[in-house]
Amino acid sequence: MKLQHIAIMAAMATVALTSCEKVSPIGVLVSGTAVEDRVKMSSLFYKQYRDEFDMAGVEGDYTFIVGGDSHLTTDPGRMDEMLAIGLENNDLLYAHLGDIADTKPQYYITLDSLLKEAKYRYVDKNFDTDDKVTYYPKGEEHNQENATSFSEITFPFFPVVGNHDITHNGWALWSNIFHSSFYEFPVFVVDPVTGDVEAMDRFIFLDSASGTLGQEQIDLIEEGVLDGDVGSLFRHTFVFSHTNIFRPSSWQFASTFPREETFFLLNQFKKWNVDIAFCGHVHAWDERQFEGVTYLTLDSMSEANSPNPGDYLVRVHVNADGTITWEKVRMNYTKKK
């Protein structure tokens, strides 16, 4: 075999690897902004604007809803349905497991519009206003202490970044909407009478879009950046990652973490005392326990990948007595003909 034969084979391999319409040659060779830079940008934003991630205190029980791999393109039906389901059920927050849209600018414009519309609906349901300038939480007195503005209200939608979000330089689009791919925040559970904090739950969002956390993120984790304030005792911890740890079956060829990183994460989740780790990426459901941690890998909620109605979302019930239960939530939207 001559050198030119090898060159031909290399060219054929390149063509084969890039033949998928969702993967361009540029996407294969350069994933856009690398994980190290994404994490540096995210951790800077997170440190500087940490208040933006704060949730209002909750009283007693609460729920949150998780979905992933929406791969939003021209049809925003399933994404819209997830937002409506969460609003209807009064879920405290939404968590999304990445691959939220498929990297074209117009898809992110659609996504941004959806989220803005959802925020209007969320504010309309949860806040009162007399003049559309000053807003007050429903049921609270209309006084200066309770007053807020539309822009100050956080729409509680918290995503991780996925590999489809970073190809074609998608990070620029993704980060323009969500700002940070590496963050955590606590949810304070307060006594309805005294207002005292009774418990604190922790939500951790990791940037695993590149199939690795990268050096910077691992260093930050080891430094304890996601461990909360010194002395914090968390009742529950929930972790969200795009890349999955456990593979549902032999036929799932989507990448998982490399060996050392798998073992690092399994140890870290145990150290964090994680209750549930949510993953996506592989487009298949998987549920398992490892050393006391529940690992839930969610199927794709995209109408393209999962055209039939199905249980693509998970709702977690965090009960006042400290117990946790979860259920699958059905999505009924089907693609328009």
Add this chain to the structure above:
Amino acid sequence: MKKLLLMLFMAVAGIGSAGAQAYNGNHAFDGEHKNEVSGYIVAGNNVVTDGFGGLAASYTRHFTPRWHVGGDMQMQFGKQLFSFDAGGGYRLPLKYGSLYFDGRFHYNRYHKFNFNEIIGNLSVIWESPYVDIRLGESIIHYQHTGDGYTEPLTLTFGIGVNVRHRDNPWNLGLFFRNYDEFYYENWNINWGIRFWAPLPKGMRLFGEFNVRPAGSISQLASKYEGSVKLGLKYKW
């Protein structure tokens, strides 16, 4: 009877899949040598464990032109990774190259993370003068202090190409695969450049520059690990 004993050994030693690979190619018994021993040093950087370095050694015994057995071990400092494996194979000569049916059983100790891993691999390797292709399956089980997990069967695949005929005393090639000497992974590809060159007294210098990205096809640019291996091989 001899073959039966060998097959029994393979069944015990190589319960699973196709395994550790001399990455400069399998070497059929040439009628003159029956023993091969090699060793290499490795150094690299991994995003989880930072810098690492280590040693590996390998021995292969050719009983006949068709049957061989062998074992490997490595120690990687920094990663605190210690590995052993044993296995065997059968070579079927073809008109163009050879077909190897290979079985191997590995033990890895990831001491830094307190994980023990056992792997069985069965593979078929087609080795031609310029191209080698491996296909197989691995069964992987890891154990931590309180729990264990057996992964679903994991496909093993790899392709290597040489710029010169395999029998040449020096060669240069490329490889692309989802495994390495002591690990098998799902869709995490590692790729790189390999070479070998002659040394006096039947010895051979070999080496490999290995890039190990993380993630799937659309994530290939993600840096996870890079390493260099440099070793010597001797046959008698």
